[in-house]
Amino acid sequence: MIRPSRRQLIIAGLGLGASATLAACSGDVPVTSRPTAPFGLPEPVPPSPGQSVVSARLTARPVTLDLGGRTVQTWAYGDSAPGATLRATAGDLLRVTLDNQLPADTTVHWHGVRLRPQADGVPGLTQDPVRVGKSFLYEFTVPDPGTYFFHPHVGTQLDRGLYAPLIIDDPAEPGDYDLEWVLVLDDWVDGTGTTPEEVLEQLVADGASGTDGTDHGTMAGMDHGSMSAGRSDTPWGTDTGDVDYPYYLINGRPPTDPPVLQGRAGQRVRLRVISAASDTIFTVALGGHRMTLTHTDGWPVRPVQTDAFYIGMGERYDATVTLGSGVFPLVARPQGGRTGGQGLAVVRTATGTLPPADVTPEELDGKVLTGSQLQPDDAGRLPNRGTDVTAALRLGGSMAPYVWTINGAPYGQNEALRVAPGQRLRLDATNMTMMPHPLHLHGHTFALPNGLRKDTLLMAPMESVALDLDADNPGDWMIHCHNIYHAEAGMMIDLRYT
Ligand SMILES: [Cu+2]
Structure with a gap:
């Protein structure tokens, strides 16, 4: 399951040596534990005058899913x-009751979502x-319109079906489209002979033994042949993830049994593309x-028009298209040398045969945009003002030992970033590794140098970027890599208000 041919990551930060050695010597799983303060129940929120209330019930529970003929046991909502x-x-x-019918805390x-901290869902x-x-x-x-998603913030539960x-x-939406399709991308391993928890244990064990990842075998019986690993000129380097997944899914379906999206030629469609992946960057093309x-x-x-775009774990992109006549593949191609195929959905506006599971639309080789290349709409910019306080945010880590860090230490050993209400905080973020990392901020957005606001930014290997955030939501928050295995192996830090 773990990738067979991987190699070491570069540890560029001198400060990393200490924590890495510590973990290697102790042999402990470098998964961080949080203090367990008793929080009790959050204060009820009465609706303000005229405010609409949306109530929902969410049951987290074990389920059996059919992945195109293969059944897997997993956990889902x-x-x-x-x-x-x-x-x-x-x-x-929103008033959402979570009913935990899982055999684990969640x-x-x-x-x-820029929500009140009591609802942010970070245990401890x-x-x-x-x-x-x-x-x-x-x-x-x-507070803000847009395309979001929700998932647990406990261990590697996100890499199940939750x-x-x-x-x-x-x-104020102009609604200048006829149809809306929500597409959720995922990399899937759960129930295929292993679980995300076991994948993390294996990554840690391989890291501790100093060996490169071992191929734990069995690739779930799907053979897509040798698909090209994709473009060689991507910003993300050759090492984009730690797990070789057997399946890539769109809306829970594998490419051998893809979801079919029906429309009519000439209709305008709004695509809302969400990456719920845990360890995979996709290139998306229609x-x-x-x-x-x-x-x-x-x-x-x-x-901005494009042939394709990259989407990292936790990112979302909305796009509009005017549908042609025919049957078209919508492909989510994993970056890096993955063997498990790709994600596929089929857009159908006329009769015709379904594309093969390993179809390669030529758009994948066209213009491919990434988030930091987009220009903000003026309505989305942070107001122009100076910086009050600056903090460094250095992403580091290695495969052996399997420890990922922010500011030189894994979570629990690194020092929380601090900000006072009303300040503008500049994060001088540097990716000091040879892997890309999707940097995710809770409860706020950060603005890129061009003013574009995001909550999840894919940082390329060795990339540096200045990120501004307005401290307008007092509480205790997290900043972390949205590769769930990196996060669990330490690539997280707290952001606390003073
Ligand atoms: Cu990461």
Whole structure:
């Protein structure tokens, strides 16, 4: 399962040596443990005058899923992965009861939403874990329209089937499209002879033994032949992930049994593309079409046409397309030398045969955009003002030992970043490794140097970028890599208000 031919990562930070050696000597799993303060129940939130309330119930439970003829045991919200889409309008109050029917503690994190900290779903930081058989009420106002999703913030649970879209409609939305398709991308391993927890244990064990990853065999019986690893000129380097997944899914379906999206030629479609992947960067393209990117992470951008775009773990992109006549592959091609094929959905506006599972739309070799190349719409910019305080954010780590760090130490050993209410904080973020990392910020957005706001930014190997955030949401928050294995192996840090 772990990739057979991987090699060492570069440790560029001198400060890394200490913690890495520590973990190697102790032989401990370098997964961080958080203090367990008793948080009790969050204060109830009465709706403000005129505020609409959207209530929902979310049952996290073990399920059996059919991946195109192969059944897997996993955990999901409700009966399916992704779970049912939760939908509200900007300004609404959400009241979502999580019913934990899993055999493990869990929480829900509302990824990208600028919500009150009590609802952010980080056990030990914002709430107690929701115990087996218990429930928890998440109450929060959703201030910003956009494409979001939710998932647990416990261990590697995200890499099971525990995720679902959260769509926040814009009351001022011009609605200049006929159809809307929500597409959730995922890399899948759970129930194929291993679990995400075992994958992490294996990564840690391989790292501790100093060996390169070993191929633990069996690739789930799918053979897509030797698909090209993709372009050689991507910004992400050759080493983009740690796990060679047997399946890549779109809306829970494998490419041998893809979801079919029905439309009519000439219709305008809004695509809302969400990456629920744990360890995979995808290139997304729709054969026979150019897409116009309109939003990333919920924020509007100056519309730009492209053949394809990259999407990292936790990122979201909205695009519009005008449908042609025929049957078209929508492909999510994993970056790096993955063997498990690709994600596929089929767009159908006329009769015709389905594309093969390993179809390669020529758009994959065309213009491919990434988030940092987009220009913000003026409505989405942070107001112009100076920086009050600056902090470094250095991403480091290695495969052997399997320890990932921020500011020279894994989570629990690194020092929280601090900010006072009302300050503008500049994060001088540097990726000191040869892997890309999707950097995710809770409860806020960060603005790139061009003003574009995002909550999840894919940082290329050795990339540096200045990220500004306005400290307008007091509480205790996290900044972390959204590669779930990196996060669990330490690539997280707290952001605390003073
Ligand atoms: Cu990472």
